Amino acid sequence: MNYSIVTENLCKYYNGFLALDNLSLKVKKNEDVALLGPNGAGKTTTLKILCGLIRPSSGAAYINGINVVEERERALSEIGAIIETPEFYSFFTPAEILSYVGKLRGMHERELKRRAKEVINVVRLDDWINIKIEKFSRGMKQRLALAQALLHDPPILILDEPSLGLDPRGMMEIREVLKEERKKKTVFFASHLLTEVAQICKKVAIIDHGKLRAYDDISRLRKKYRSFERAYLKLTEGAI
Amino acid sequence: MSEFEKLKIVTRYELLKQIRRKRFYGVLTITVLAVVLTIGLYQGLDLPRRIGISENVINQQGAEVFAIFVTSMGALAILGAVFFAGDAIASEFEHKTGYILFPNPVKRNTIVIGKYLACFIATATILIIAYLISAGALLVFYRQVPIGILGSLAIALVLACFVISMAFVFSSVLKGGMGATIATLLTYMVLFSVISSSLAYAGYNPWFMPDRAGDAMTATYGVALGQVFGGMGGGGHTPGGMLQASQNPTLSFFVLLVYAVVFFGISIWMTKRREMI
Numbered sequence: 096m097n098y099s100i101v102t103e104n105l106c107k108y109y110n111g112f113l114a115l116d117n118l119s120l121k122v123k124k125n126e127d128v129a130l131l132g133p134n135g136a137g138k139t140t141t142l143k144i145l146c147g148l149i150r151p152s153s154g155a156a157y158i159n160g161i162n163v164v165e166e167r168e169r170a171l172s173e174i175g176a177i178i179e180t181p182e183f184y185s186f187f188t189p190a191e192i193l194s195y196v197g198k199l200r201g202m203h204e205r206e207l208k209r210r211a212k213e214v215i216n217v218v219r220l221d222d223w224i225n226i227k228i229e230k231f232s233r234g235m236k237q238r239l240a241l242a243q244a245l246l247h248d249p250p251i252l253i254l255d256e257p258s259l260g261l262d263p264r265g266m267m268e269i270r271e272v273l274k275e276e277r278k279k280k281t282v283f284f285a286s287h288l289l290t291e292v293a294q295i296c297k298k299v300a301i302i303d304h305g306k307l308r309a310y311d312d313i314s315r316l317r318k319k320y321r322s323f324e325r326a327y328l329k330l331t332e333g334a335i
Numbered sequence: 336m337s338e339f340e341k342l343k344i345v346t347r348y349e350l351l352k353q354i355r356r357k358r359f360y361g362v363l364t365i366t367v368l369a370v371v372l373t374i375g376l377y378q379g380l381d382l383p384r385r386i387g388i389s390e391n392v393i394n395q396q397g398a399e400v401f402a403i404f405v406t407s408m409g410a411l412a413i414l415g416a417v418f419f420a421g422d423a424i425a426s427e428f429e430h431k432t433g434y435i436l437f438p439n440p441v442k443r444n445t446i447v448i449g450k451y452l453a454c455f456i457a458t459a460t461i462l463i464i465a466y467l468i469s470a471g472a473l474l475v476f477y478r479q480v481p482i483g484i485l486g487s488l489a490i491a492l493v494l495a496c497f498v499i500s501m502a503f504v505f506s507s508v509l510k511g512g513m514g515a516t517i518a519t520l521l522t523y524m525v526l527f528s529v530i531s532s533s534l535a536y537a538g539y540n541p542w543f544m545p546d547r548a549g550d551a552m553t554a555t556y557g558v559a560l561g562q563v564f565g566g567m568g569g570g571g572h573t574p575g576g577m578l579q580a581s582q583n584p585t586l587s588f589f590v591l592l593v594y595a596v597v598f599f600g601i602s603i604w605m606t607k608r609r610e611m612i
Contacts (some may be wrong), residue, residue, distance in 0.1 A: 109612065146438040148611035172440035178611075181434040186355040192435070195348045199439040201336040243435060 098160070099124050099251050099281035100190045101146065105154035107140050114140045116305035119153070124250075127277040129292040129299045130285040137305040138285035139166050139179060142255050145283075148174040158251060172200065177242035180260060182236070185229035189220055189239050192228070194247055207246075214242040217272055218333040233260035240276075241269060245276070252276060254284035258291060272296055293323055303331040341441045346456075347451025349606045353419055353457040369408040370465050374472045377404050379554050380499060381411030392558070398477035399527055405472060406487050409465030416458040416495045421504035422512020423450045424606055427509050427529040428579050433611050443607045451499060451599065458495045460612075462488065486555030486584050491590045494548045500525060500598035507605035551587030 100122035107115040108286040114139045122128045130138045143149045144156050147167040156163045157168040164187045183192055190211065197207040215224050218238035228236065244252060257273065258266040273282060273295050286292050292299055293313055293330045309316065312321055322328035352360050378381060383400055385391050392400060424447065427433035436446065466488050473480045501522065505515035526539060527546040534541040 117548070143611065148434070148437055168440040168442060171438055174438070176438045178438065179431065182431040184352055184432055186352065191348075193342070193545060196435065196439055197453045198344045199341060199441050201440075240435070330338065 097123055098197045099126070099158070100128075100253075100283055101160075102141065102144075103155045105141065105144060105156060106152045107137070107144065107149065113303050115144075115151070116307065118301050118302065118307055119154075120307060120310055122281060123282075125277075125279070125280040125281055127273075127296045128284075129296040130283065130302065131287065131289070131292055131299050132285075135288060136302045136303065136331070138298065138302065139255055140305075141281075141302070141305050142176070142178055142285055146174065146178055146251055147171055148178065155186060155187055162202040174251045174253050175247065175249040175250060175256075177237075177240045177244050178253075178255045180233070180237070181229075181240045183228045183239065184196040186227055188227055188315055189215060189242070190224045192239065193243060196243050197246050202247055206207055210246055210248065213240075214245045217245065218242045234265050237261055238265065239268075241272065242325075245272075249280070251283065253283045254282070256286055256288075257284060258286075258288070268292070289324055290326055301327060301330045328332055338442060338445050342445050342449050342452075343409045343445055345441065346452045349423075349450050349453030350456055353453055356414075358418050359457055359461075362412060363464070366409060366411045366415065366461050366465050366505060367468065369411050370405055370468050371409045373405050374468075377401060378476060393605075394445070396556075396558050398473055398479050399481045399483060399558045400422065401477065402469065402473060402481050402487070402556055403553045403558060406466060406484060406491075407549070407553065409462060409469060410491050412461035412465055412551070413491065413495050413498055414525055415461060416521075417516055417523070418455050418504050420451075420499040421506055421516030421519055422504060423454060424506040424602070425509055425512040425515050428609070428611060437491055437611055438562065441575055444603055447603045447606050449505070451503060454499045454502075455496060459492055462491050462495065481556055483556035487552045490548055490552045490555065490591070491585060493588055493595065494545075494552075495589045496595040497545055497548075497578040497598065500595045504598050504601035504605065507609060508604045511578040518606040526560060542582065543590055545591055547582045548587050548591055551584045554587075555584045556583050 098121045102118050105115050105118040144151050147163050153323045155317050159173045161170040193211040217239050257271045298312050316326040317323050431528040470480045502519040505518040531541040531546050542588045
């Protein structure tokens with residue numbers, strides 16, 4: 096099994112609106128791929144299907160060869176995810192949130208404590224670990240979201256605009272974390288920030304109106320269209 | 336890890352959520368105050384004689400009559416269940432906390448059951464505290480605790496199960512927790528009451544209506560309701576003989592249990608189908 100993520104002819108309708116149109120792509124193990132596209136292109140819909148949050152209208156999605164619809168729980172045990180801008184239970188502390196999701200992912204107490212400390216340090220929330228989340232800014236919540244995604248050291252990271260809501264320093268820090276993680280994990284993340292994508296990934300899947308327009312190395316797209324920006328603009332010409 | 340282990344984790348953290356919220360302490364305070372005030376007013380103002388309960392009943396079943404008054408106040412906790420359960424599911428979608436909870440390797444059924452158990456434990460805790468205060472007062476004033484108090488508590492607990500199930504149905508369907516809470520309150524306090532009253536006026540015994548549980552809770556003490564409440568309202572008679580149709584507690588218990596199971600099943604099914612759009 097060479098692929099971490101596979102989507103086969105994925106279609107999704109929202110009350111008659113076609114959000115994904117036969118999307119097929121394969122992400123190899125330990126590959127880092129960005130899902131790039133304008134607003135409403137179908138990026139988040141794709142990630143939500145992969146995380147079992149919504150069902151595809153047709154087609155199939157696989158995580159490490161496991162069908163996400165048929166064996167949802169088994170497939171989800173392989174991933175760490177951030178979808179949209181997640182919110183947390185405001186009367187919990189980061190330590191409690193990490194304890195909750197870590198236990199649900201089958202982590203043992205000692206391992207959980209060690210990893211919680213590690214990931215909190217990675218996202219630089221050490222001083223906030225026992226503070227209630229109701230006091231957190233949006234950027235801090237985004238950092239915590241990344242911490243919970245990394246907690247159980249999953250082989251696959253699925254991230255929806257992971258640097259959303261972060262200040263420039265926060266964005267740089269998150270990018271550094273992802274650059275480090277991609278060495279040992281498959282990173283599949285959605286973004287519409289070309290610079291971020293170019294910094295983190297080698298490969299990009301450009302989608303527009305739910306359709307896959309290109310799936311190639313960024314270097315090859317640069318060569319073909321003379322710049323990454325031009326490639327993006329050309330391939331998403333029909334976008335609003 | 337087994338689903339049962341996961342269920343224990345979900346229940347534990349959902350219970351922690353309930354306990355951290357101000358509404359838990361709000362409902363606890365209101366319920367305890369209501370029970371204590373009822374005890375004080377009942378004894379201080381000699382309520383049974385003032386509302387026209389016969390001397391015969393007061394002398395022979397004084398403890399039971401007192402228990403009817405104080406434990407009915409404890410049932411206020413059941414209204415609290417609506418507030419605990421109303422947003423249990425809806426808030427995961429409304430406040431987007433589901434984006435953290437749902438992409439975990441745990442079945443939606445397990446999450447719903449865990450949330451249900453947490454709501455039930457929170458409600459049951461308040462109910463039991465209220466009943467313990469009532470039992471304490473009975474011991475102080477009458478040196479006895481009628482056995483009917485256990486039946487009354489059992490019906491109150493199963494009524495809490497039903498109310499939580501109904502709130503879960505609304506919570507699994509509606510967008511917001513507030514809407515689900517209001518819909519549950521309106522259905523239980525208005526819709527069911529209107530249907531029950533209409534049936535009673537038409538001469539049918541609405542034994543199958545869940546709102547009849549209130550009567551069943553008092554019926555466990557073995558005091559005829561007409562003897563207790565017949566004198567209320569200036570000694571007039573209640574219309575249509577509605578109060579004379581005392582509810583069978585055992586029947587009520589099972590009616591509520593069936594409702595609770597059916598509504599809970601519906602809420603699980605709806606939550607499983609609901610997409611995190």
